[in-house]
Amino acid sequence: xxxxxxxxxxxxxxxxxxxxxxxxxxxxxxxxxxxxxxxxxxxxxxxxxxxxxxxxxxxxxxxxxxxxxxxxxxxxxxxxxxxxxxxxxxxxxxxxxxxxxxxxxxxxxxxxxxxxxxxxxx
Amino acid sequence: xxxxxxxxxxxxxxxxxxxxxxxxxxxxxxxxxxxxxxxxxxxxxxxxxxxxxxxxxxxxxxxxxxxxxxxxxxxxxxxxxxxxxx
Numbered sequence: 001x002x003x004x005x006x007x008x009x010x011x012x013x014x015x016x017x018x019x020x021x022x023x024x025x026x027x028x029x030x031x032x033x034x035x036x037x038x039x040x041x042x043x044x045x046x047x048x049x050x051x052x053x054x055x056x057x058x059x060x061x062x063x064x065x066x067x068x069x070x071x072x073x074x075x076x077x078x079x080x081x082x083x084x085x086x087x088x089x090x091x092x093x094x095x096x097x098x099x100x101x102x103x104x105x106x107x108x109x110x111x112x113x114x115x116x117x118x119x120x121x122x
Numbered sequence: 123x124x125x126x127x128x129x130x131x132x133x134x135x136x137x138x139x140x141x142x143x144x145x146x147x148x149x150x151x152x153x154x155x156x157x158x159x160x161x162x163x164x165x166x167x168x169x170x171x172x173x174x175x176x177x178x179x180x181x182x183x184x185x186x187x188x189x190x191x192x193x194x195x196x197x198x199x200x201x202x203x204x205x206x207x208x
């Protein structure tokens with residue numbers, strides 16, 4: 001990981017809460033720009049953000065469009081991990097996820113968290 | 123490392139990044155992208171209307187290892203100066 005630091009960000013808010021859906025990506029982008037590796041874990045309603053086209057609809061007052069932030073995070077090398085049971089609970093199939101998103105179970109996320117410098121939860 | 127206003131005005135800037143109109147973290151991300159497009163030792167000037175950019179770019183430069191030179195107030199925006207060091 002660049003600079004030896006890794007930040008894990010757990011997002012739990014979906015498209016119905018634009019500000020809370022957006023802030024994790026603000027932090028992820030700033031971390032990546034600072035040469036800190038970023039792994040984002042999407043749980044509960046945040047899993048919706050990984051569906052094709054979902055972020056195109058999200059705009060929080062005072063923030064850049066979520067679609068722009070999402071693209072920046074992917075372009076800068078952020079990892080996007082989708083909670084497997086959260087997907088099943090919402091009828092989301094792996095094919096519904098954007099390119100680069102990876103369906104994972106809790107063990108993988110725990111491995112990321114325990115090897116991270118810091119974890120943020122939203 | 124900070125420069126006086128006169129020194130900042132006299133700088134030979136290698137690249138200007140116009141991030142006006144973008145909100146946090148837009149100017150920082152634009153600065154990051156701009157940095158990798160110029161050689162080491164180049165001076166970047168970032169234009170921003172986001173009031174947080176001044177402290178954001180300063181803190182980012184310190185963390186990443188660039189030289190933050192300072193800020194000039196312009197007409198409705200800030201001009202932030204940084205030298206790429208890594």
